[in-house]
Amino acid sequence: MITVLQVITGIVLLQLLFALWNASRLPVLGSVRGKERYGSKPGRPVQRLSVLIPARDEADNIADCLRSVLNCRTDGTELEILVLDDQSQDGTGSIAKANGGGQTRVLTGRRLPEGWLGKCHACLQLAEAATGEWLLFLDADIRLKPEALAAALASAGAQGSGLITGFPRQMTGSWLERLVVPLMSFTIICHLPVPLVRGSGDPRFVAAHGGFMLIHGESYARCGGHAGIRGQLVDDMALARAVKLAGEPVTLADITRYADMRMYHNAREVWKGYRKNIYAGLGRRPWLLLAVLLFYTVLYVVPALTAVFTWLTGDYTALLWSAAALCGGIGIKRTADAAGRQPLWFCLLLPAAIVCLTAISAASWRGSKSQEGYEWKGRHYR
Known part of the structure; x- marks a missing residue:
């Protein structure tokens, strides 16, 4: 023994x-120190950013999410906010309209076609309606800090194209949340060489969080977007791999100082979400x-x-x-x-x-x- x-x-x-x-190699959102992090040449400022929020039955989240986005500074970048009400049954769309201010458009989601998964289809519709140079896909349970978009834009301008993603700080309440949810970061820190996410073109070296996906519009089109991964259950990882396969850069950044989220609110949700x-x-x-x-x-x-x-x-x-x-x-x-x-x-x-x-x-x-699903x-x- x-x-x-x-x-x-x-x-x-x-x-x-x-x-x-x-852990020491994880770049911080907004930091442009070191050529290995975001490229050797400074990029031009981002002119227009589209914040895209797919929302299905998010009545408890959408108002706070929108308020956090609206409270962000963008350092002169024009901001567009789009919410996709994905056939919600709890009044998500009405709440979004009431709390979105003049910068927010609320779209009504189309019926889910055969062969598509729900979030991929919602994100596709948002991307089709977006006019920004960069697209920031946010989950409705994300809460941004006031400096978050400025930091994201700094990283986007420095990187120039591709995808920037990161794991928000996870807020937990129930015991199963505390036990299981932090294991997302644990698996990344234990097994994925962080420098290879940005430094290697191999799609096996990739990690992403669907709650925060900042992608250049041309890179999105070049990799096939959500149409190319329409049947993928883990859509964030699938999109990150597609970006790499298209020859575009992918950066996994530390965004915990800029974004919080509570993915689940009880043990049942944790079980169902991770089981899926x-x-x-x-x-x-x-x-x-x-x-x-x-x-x-x-x-x-x-x-x-x-x-x-x-x-x-x-x-x-x-x-x-x-x-x-x-x-x-x-x-x-x-x-x-x-x-x-x-x-x-x-x-x-x-x-x-x-x-x-x-x-x-x-x-x-x-x-x-x-086949229970x-x-x-x-x-x-x-």
Whole structure:
């Protein structure tokens, strides 16, 4: 047992070193320091920005989202705000009209065609109506800080084309939110070499968050836009890959100081949302899902279990190695949580978080394998 624990500890410590390096390489939205971040030449100022918000049954979110956008400064850039009311049943469109001010147009979504998924179709309609040089796709549960659009425009002007995306600071309330939602940043910091998102043309090195997708209009057209990914369940990752395949730059930036969001509001929403996305996000490859879950379980759950067991049995040498591996895993989680501006104590939840992730992942695989599919906002997906 001690040899196994020593191996696990060694792997965890190597993972910790990678996480620390990787987190330090994440560029900050609005920063143009370093040629490797946004290009070697300064770009011209953005003349017009279209903020595009697809909204289906977002009555609880759309007013606050619009207010946060309207409160942003744009440093002289002309701003266009479009909201797509995607056949909502809760008065989303009326609320958007009442809170959008003179800069906001509320569009009525068309019926969902066969072969399309809902968000892709909503974003397509927004892009068709937009007149901006750059398009910023925002989810309705995003809350921008007043400096957010100025920072986004600075990055867009410096990069010149392509896509800029990032993970907003995740706000959580229920326990399943606290356990599972911060794992988005954890997986990125642990496994995706951040410099390769911008520095490599390989579409495997990509990450994106659909809540904040800033894309140049010509790059959007060149990569096929949402029409080219119409049937993709994880649309943000699919669009980012399409941008890379079109030869356009993709930047994953730290936007946590500029944008907050609460993706889910209870355990049921967390379960349904992650169940819909996890298996599809791994390309519906069962062997990859199994490998990732086994890797996480061995590195982050087994040390916690063996620590309890060896403490009860009095095997203090094994307990020492278990504690070392456990502390290393907590250090990795803290590194990722710090990048996502999560509370300090969240790192202590890592073993329980991995157990919850495993359960949701199994349900995600089962939903695809059984053809049962997934339900989200009144629509059925497979």
